[in-house]
Amino acid sequence: MAKFYISVDAEGMPWVPSRYMMMPGDVLYQELREIMTRVTNIVVDELYIHGAEEVIVADSHGAMVNIDPFKLDGRASLLRGYPRPTSMIIGAEEADAAVFLGYHSSPQQGGVLAHTYSGRIIQRVRVAGCDAATEYLLNAYALGELGKPVVLVAGDEALREHVGKHTPWAEFVALKKPVSFFADLTGPFKTVEEDLRAAVDRAYKKLEKGEVKPLTPEEPWIEVEFKRPYHADIATLFPCVERLDGVRVKLTCSKYLDNFKMLEGLIAAAYSFER
Numbered sequence: 001m002a003k004f005y006i007s008v009d010a011e012g013m014p015w016v017p018s019r020y021m022m023m024p025g026d027v028l029y030q031e032l033r034e035i036m037t038r039v040t041n042i043v044v045d046e047l048y049i050h051g052a053e054e055v056i057v058a059d060s061h062g063a064m065v066n067i068d069p070f071k072l073d074g075r076a077s078l079l080r081g082y083p084r085p086t087s088m089i090i091g092a093e094e095a096d097a098a099v100f101l102g103y104h105s106s107p108q109q110g111g112v113l114a115h116t117y118s119g120r121i122i123q124r125v126r127v128a129g130c131d132a133a134t135e136y137l138l139n140a141y142a143l144g145e146l147g148k149p150v151v152l153v154a155g156d157e158a159l160r161e162h163v164g165k166h167t168p169w170a171e172f173v174a175l176k177k178p179v180s181f182f183a184d185l186t187g188p189f190k191t192v193e194e195d196l197r198a199a200v201d202r203a204y205k206k207l208e209k210g211e212v213k214p215l216t217p218e219e220p221w222i223e224v225e226f227k228r229p230y231h232a233d234i235a236t237l238f239p240c241v242e243r244l245d246g247v248r249v250k251l252t253c254s255k256y257l258d259n260f261k262m263l264e265g266l267i268a269a270a271y272s273f274e275r
Contacts, residue, residue: 001053002207005095005148006076007088007139008040010061011104011113012155014175014186019113023062036061037068039175040101042193043152044073046200047099056095060088061102086257087117087264089139097207098143099200100136102175103155108132111158112176112184117263121270123227123247125263128219130166134159137166138222142260144214151203151212154196156184169212171199220256222263224249231270238262238269 010016013035021028036059044055059067059080069078084090092098105111108124109132116125116135125133127141136159140150153163154173163172173195176184186192206212226232229246236243240253240262249266251259 001051002096003054004047004052005092005098006057007060007100009102013102014192017112017182017184033066033068036066037071041073042196043200044076046197048075050204056091058091085261089142092143092148093146097149097151099152101154103136103153105156105158106132106134109158111156111178118267121231121267124225126223134162140215141217142257144216145256147214149212149214151207152199167215171203173199217256220259222251222259234269235266
């Protein structure tokens with residue numbers, strides 16, 4: 001028996017291509033809630049079918065209160081709300097393995113609604129070994145420093161190559177194919193469900209056989225390229241921040257998790273100038 005942590009994002013979900021779905025108050029927001037909850041329930045159910053001891057679902061999009069708690073599979077625990085110290089992976093410390101659902105690519109890779117943490121604040125994130133890091137990679141590194149492997153990633157097809165390069169042991173399921181930044185193509189929901197259940201089966205067996213491992217960062221630093229120079233100005237108010245040029249800073253704490261937390265703080269601080 002194993003404990004699983006499911007981090008659930010939105011932009012990589014099937015049928016989610018529009019800015020009018022993203023936040024409470026948007027005209028199609030209820031559709032987003034339904035989609036996120038239904039897709040999550042498939043994975044939760046299949047994990048319990050395979051004998052999972054516990055499943056924690058972390059609502060990890062926007063204000064992180066998107067999944068309907070009354071429609072979520074009643075066997076799962078739900079972690080929701082923002083801010084959180086380690087954002088999309090908080091609470092994974094007690095899990096044996098992690099699953100990423102609804103994940104998407106970085107702006108540099110293209111894909112539907114592509115961004116890295118904040119499209120309004122950040123243009124690019126670099127880490128050792130990757131010139132255009134995604135939320136998947138940054139989160140997988142954070143989990144890796146905690147000793148937790150990612151066993152399954154499901155989301156935008158544009159993310160497939162990235163996952164295959166960095167965590168080749170992890171199962172990948174394309175929940176949709178990108179048509180443009182604001183358009184996607186999703187097959188029948190029956191096929192989505194079948195693909196997810198089959199991937200959970202393979203991932204569970206790999207975990208039992210010891211065929212997965214944590215992804216540890218080569219070096220702890222994180223480089224952030226902001227959209228505006230004043231975002232970098234704000235960043236330099238924090239410790240462990242080296243200014244590289246007008247819009248780029250390097251987070252230089254000795255531990256990756258500290259830099260990971262710092263990234264979350266810099267984004268929150270920069271947002272105070274955007275309102």
